[in-house]
Amino acid sequence: MNSEAPLLPDWLTHRAAVLPRHPAIVAGGEIVTYRELHGRALRLAGALAEMGAGPGRLVGLLAPNSLAFAETVHAAMQLGAILLPLNLRLTAEELAYQLRDAGAEVLLCTTETADAAAAAATRAGVREPVVLPVEGGAAIAPRETHAPDDVHSIIYTSGTTGSPKGAALTYGNYWASAAGSAFNIGVSPGDRWLACMPLFHVGGLSILLRSVIYGTTAVIHERFEEAAVNRALREDGVSLLSVVPTMLERMLVADDRPFPPSVRCVLVGGGPVSEELLRRAMERGLPVVQTYGLTEAASQVATLAPGDALAHLGSAGKPLVTTEMRVDSPPGEPGEILVRGATVSPGYWRDGRVEPQGGDGWLHTGDIGRLDGEGFLFVLDRRDDLIVSGGENVYPAEVEAALAGHPAVRAAAVVGIPDQRWGQVVAAAVVVEPGFDPGVLDGWLEVRLAPFKRPRRFVAVEELPMTANGKVQRRFVRELFPNG
Amino acid sequence: MNSEAPLLPDWLTHRAAVLPRHPAIVAGGEIVTYRELHGRALRLAGALAEMGAGPGRLVGLLAPNSLAFAETVHAAMQLGAILLPLNLRLTAEELAYQLRDAGAEVLLCTTETADAAAAAATRAGVREPVVLPVEGGAAIAPRETHAPDDVHSIIYTSGTTGSPKGAALTYGNYWASAAGSAFNIGVSPGDRWLACMPLFHVGGLSILLRSVIYGTTAVIHERFEEAAVNRALREDGVSLLSVVPTMLERMLVADDRPFPPSVRCVLVGGGPVSEELLRRAMERGLPVVQTYGLTEAASQVATLAPGDALAHLGSAGKPLVTTEMRVDSPPGEPGEILVRGATVSPGYWRDGRVEPQGGDGWLHTGDIGRLDGEGFLFVLDRRDDLIVSGGENVYPAEVEAALAGHPAVRAAAVVGIPDQRWGQVVAAAVVVEPGFDPGVLDGWLEVRLAPFKRPRRFVAVEELPMTANGKVQRRFVRELFPNG
Numbered sequence: 009m010n011s012e013a014p015l016l017p018d019w020l021t022h023r024a025a026v027l028p029r030h031p032a033i034v035a036g037g038e039i040v041t042y043r044e045l046h047g048r049a050l051r052l053a054g055a056l057a058e059m060g061a062g063p064g065r066l067v068g069l070l071a072p073n074s075l076a077f078a079e080t081v082h083a084a085m086q087l088g089a090i091l092l093p094l095n096l097r098l099t100a101e102e103l104a105y106q107l108r109d110a111g112a113e114v115l116l117c118t119t120e121t122a123d124a125a126a127a128a129a130t131r132a133g134v135r136e137p138v139v140l141p142v143e144g145g146a147a148i149a150p151r152e153t154h155a156p157d158d159v160h161s162i163i164y165t166s167g168t169t170g171s172p173k174g175a176a177l178t179y180g181n182y183w184a185s186a187a188g189s190a191f192n193i194g195v196s197p198g199d200r201w202l203a204c205m206p207l208f209h210v211g212g213l214s215i216l217l218r219s220v221i222y223g224t225t226a227v228i229h230e231r232f233e234e235a236a237v238n239r240a241l242r243e244d245g246v247s248l249l250s251v252v253p254t255m256l257e258r259m260l261v262a263d264d265r266p267f268p269p270s271v272r273c274v275l276v277g278g279g280p281v282s283e284e285l286l287r288r289a290m291e292r293g294l295p296v297v298q299t300y301g302l303t304e305a306a307s308q309v310a311t312l313a314p315g316d317a318l319a320h321l322g323s324a325g326k327p328l329v330t331t332e333m334r335v336d337s338p339p340g341e342p343g344e345i346l347v348r349g350a351t352v353s354p355g356y357w358r359d360g361r362v363e364p365q366g367g368d369g370w371l372h373t374g375d376i377g378r379l380d381g382e383g384f385l386f387v388l389d390r391r392d393d394l395i396v397s398g399g400e401n402v403y404p405a406e407v408e409a410a411l412a413g414h415p416a417v418r419a420a421a422v423v424g425i426p427d428q429r430w431g432q433v434v435a436a437a438v439v440v441e442p443g444f445d446p447g448v449l450d451g452w453l454e455v456r457l458a459p460f461k462r463p464r465r466f467v468a469v470e471e472l473p474m475t476a477n478g479k480v481q482r483r484f485v486r487e488l489f490p491n492g
Numbered sequence: 493m494n495s496e497a498p499l500l501p502d503w504l505t506h507r508a509a510v511l512p513r514h515p516a517i518v519a520g521g522e523i524v525t526y527r528e529l530h531g532r533a534l535r536l537a538g539a540l541a542e543m544g545a546g547p548g549r550l551v552g553l554l555a556p557n558s559l560a561f562a563e564t565v566h567a568a569m570q571l572g573a574i575l576l577p578l579n580l581r582l583t584a585e586e587l588a589y590q591l592r593d594a595g596a597e598v599l600l601c602t603t604e605t606a607d608a609a610a611a612a613a614t615r616a617g618v619r620e621p622v623v624l625p626v627e628g629g630a631a632i633a634p635r636e637t638h639a640p641d642d643v644h645s646i647i648y649t650s651g652t653t654g655s656p657k658g659a660a661l662t663y664g665n666y667w668a669s670a671a672g673s674a675f676n677i678g679v680s681p682g683d684r685w686l687a688c689m690p691l692f693h694v695g696g697l698s699i700l701l702r703s704v705i706y707g708t709t710a711v712i713h714e715r716f717e718e719a720a721v722n723r724a725l726r727e728d729g730v731s732l733l734s735v736v737p738t739m740l741e742r743m744l745v746a747d748d749r750p751f752p753p754s755v756r757c758v759l760v761g762g763g764p765v766s767e768e769l770l771r772r773a774m775e776r777g778l779p780v781v782q783t784y785g786l787t788e789a790a791s792q793v794a795t796l797a798p799g800d801a802l803a804h805l806g807s808a809g810k811p812l813v814t815t816e817m818r819v820d821s822p823p824g825e826p827g828e829i830l831v832r833g834a835t836v837s838p839g840y841w842r843d844g845r846v847e848p849q850g851g852d853g854w855l856h857t858g859d860i861g862r863l864d865g866e867g868f869l870f871v872l873d874r875r876d877d878l879i880v881s882g883g884e885n886v887y888p889a890e891v892e893a894a895l896a897g898h899p900a901v902r903a904a905a906v907v908g909i910p911d912q913r914w915g916q917v918v919a920a921a922v923v924v925e926p927g928f929d930p931g932v933l934d935g936w937l938e939v940r941l942a943p944f945k946r947p948r949r950f951v952a953v954e955e956l957p958m959t960a961n962g963k964v965q966r967r968f969v970r971e972l973f974p975n976g
Binding site: 013014015016017019022023025026152153180183184186187190191192193194195196197221222223326327329330332348349350352383 | 497498499500501503506507509510636637664668670671674675676677678679680681705706707810811813814816832833834836867
């Protein structure tokens with residue numbers, strides 16, 4: 009019997025043995041069974057090993073949503089390597105920062121991302137990227153187990169300081185997250201979960217991992233395209249879907265037909281769903297489960313079930329069974345949202361290892377929330393005025409730091425303003441040298457920040473609105489952009 | 493963020509907060525919500541604390557399947573006490589052995605079991621049993637978390653030596669078992685799992701724990717009664733059921749009506765299901781999932797899905813995702829079944845603590861099995877000729893030891909023989925003093941062994957069939973009972 013911490017199985021090796029003919033991945037018109045996916049992952053792992061990848065070493069991946077992405081995730085797992093999924097929208101400079109900071113030795117890409125990967129690799133001093141698919145690898149022996157504390161992947165979040173940090177997520181984190189989700193919205197052996205949001209974010213990556221943990225099917229779309237998503241829900245047996253509110257809106261506008269009852273849950277993250285959108289979704293047969301999550305907790309933390317949605321409009325619901333959540337304030341008052349449990353990252357990656365966080369065992373999310381009398385969470389402000397634009401997190405501090413780097417900028421304050429297509433877009437108030445045209449700042453930022461982080465609007469001001477103790481008052485900055 | 497092993501939530505405290513109005517237990521015509529069950533458990537925990545029960549101390553429970561049983565399970569969890577569920581069919585002597593061996597300080601019973609509990613308590617030197625329901629306890633504060641390594645319950649199994657041993661099962665074991673089951677047969681928020689087998693066995697107890705982990709409903713029947721089970725499947729929304737093959741047979745014979753599609757899985761343990769029974773069950777709409785499990789692995793280890801059942805008749809299927817399983821033999825050959833993983837008990841209870849098992853990290857089940865070319869498990873012999881009678885395990889060594897205790901018995905060999913109602917019943921071959929009538933042995937065993945362990949047939953022989961190295965050859969003993 010066990011005397012030490014029990015190991016987790018390698019999920020793909022297990023599923024290939026138990027469900028060899030079950031579809032693992034549906035992508036680009038191709039259906040790949042668990043046995044086939046296992047074979048492909050083992051061959052790719054062999055090729056990666058020949059390139060120097062191995063246990064505990066980092067494999068960077070810059071690739072669009074694709075079968076190749078899923079194969080790489082599993083190849084890294086077979087090797088015991090650590091995955092570094094990279095955001096396609098970042099600039100070469102931003103990518104190079106993550107590659108260097110994390111210490112990636114191998115970088116994989118696809119033909120679509122080969123130029124961007126090459127530019128990033130050059131800047132980072134990493135060897136030339138390898139373009140997927142890789143041919144000719146000799147399959148390695150299947151991996152049987154992983155320690156729950158082993159790091160599975162490093163996912164960068166910008167954090168509150170302006171310099172992105174790599175959150176380390178372990179096998180145990182993803183396992184607990186999968187269980188917490190299943191014991192909330194259920195899991196059925198025939199489930200198909202559609203990933204139309206980026207797989208390089210935790211929300212997408214966790215769909216791949218949940219599916220192999222459950223032995224169900226992940227359906228991968230290269231990008232969100234509302235007509236394709238609607239078709240997948242109606243014709244491809246997709247039962248679960250993760251989106252942000254603007255995507256849900258676009259799905260409902262794209263046509264006016266009902267959705268079949270086989271769609272059993274639409275998880276909507278990235279902010280509350282309006283009553284009007286919620287009612288329209290319900291009328292069309294889409295059971296919307298609103299969710300609050302974050303990278304450092306391996307995705308979902310709390311969810312709001314359809315039955316509670318209208319009575320608790322704007323709430324993100326209650327925590328998963330894997331997650332303790334509290335608000336650091338007197339009951340009913342706003343305070344910082346704290347999270348603890350098996351889904352929570354052990355810490356950020358620093359100098360080739362997880363930097364222990366110390367503290368009180370709770371993850372201090374930086375997000376501000378309030379619990380009502382029944383324990384429903386209302387998220388009032390994402391951490392330090394986080395801006396969510398088209399499902400991407402933008403941290404004002406990072407944009408402000410880039411602006412302040414320009415010699416003619418004395419001070420900058422960045423906020424999110426409403427946008428019909430993206431939910432929010434970035435806007436900046438700047439204090440500049442006399443005679444300087446803020447319009448040229450876009451060119452300055454172009455090589456420094458991904459497009460979704462770059463301000464759509466600039467306004468020059470004499471001085472920024474400040475509190476008595478010198479903090480920018482962002483709500484007054486927002487008023488500088490009255491029409492959104 | 494976490495720096496130590498993450499805690500598990502107290503599942504009932506969590507569910508009472510998240511699903512307060514959802515039915516937790518349906519029993520005896522009563523529906524108890526999660527909030528109500530939590531309240532009852534906290535009050536009973538208060539009463540138990542006044543009796544001296546507390547963290548890490550053992551609470552014995554001798555009770556039929558009932559709401560009171562479920563409340564006691566949860567009250568012990570709220571206290572952090574360890575549950576010792578006792579088999580209703582045991583004699584006072586057998587019960588007293590377990591109470592003494594485990595070191596129980598408090599014994600709970602119901603009016604139905606009060607006499608048996610009193611007799612056992614007297615023999616064990618334990619204070620007078622407390623009859624449920626207990627009134628007037630002041631509720632304790634809700635428990636928030638448990639360490640995954642904390643012992644949840646001690647369940648006695650007779651083991652191979654003849655003297656029962658208490659397998660310690662942890663919170664982590666039950667959690668992993670619930671996840672393994674869910675990621676195999678699925679879990680739906682509306683599930684209702686019917687427990688008509690004893691809750692004092694791991695198969696029944698794990699239904700209660702799975703249900704609270706999932707936030708679903710456990711339906712409790714006091715005993716297996718085929719008409720009541722059939723009615724529950726048709727009228728009470730029961731979606732899941734655990735039985736042994738003879739129960740399935742009785743359900744199908746009880747009437748000839750089909751079962752509704754809401755019955756999504758019937759787990760059948762305790763031996764393979766015949767092709768004929770399988771086909772009849774399928775025709776009537778019962779999706780039979782055959783399973784191999786054992787107490788030391790918190791119930792299920794492997795299962796055979798309906799779709800594989802006819803092509804792999806007699807197999808117990810493939811392991812759950814939480815469980816590694818191998819057969820200690822060359823491929824395709826019979827050998828001992830070994831099990832490892834998060835569902836496996838850390839060891840047996842001895843002198844107030846878990847006795848570490850050492851060894852190679854694998855649980856040596858003692859059961860003999862074979863894996864076919866596709867990895868399907870065939871269980872060939874339960875450990876040391878285990879006899880399974882009406883869902884109860886009978887270990888020949890224990891019965892042989894009781895027989896050998898009689899002064900006129902020189903030697904005894906015990907086997908299971910087929911029985912239409914019970915699957916198997918016990919039969920004994922004995923070598924006795926000249927002129928002694930084996931018929932009187934039943935009286936000798938009456939106070940020593942539970943009825944299901946006592947031989948239904950005796951045969952006196954000159955000597956037992958032995959191997960060259962002195963082991964009884966049980967297959968020749970079986971031939972002494974030609975008509976079963």
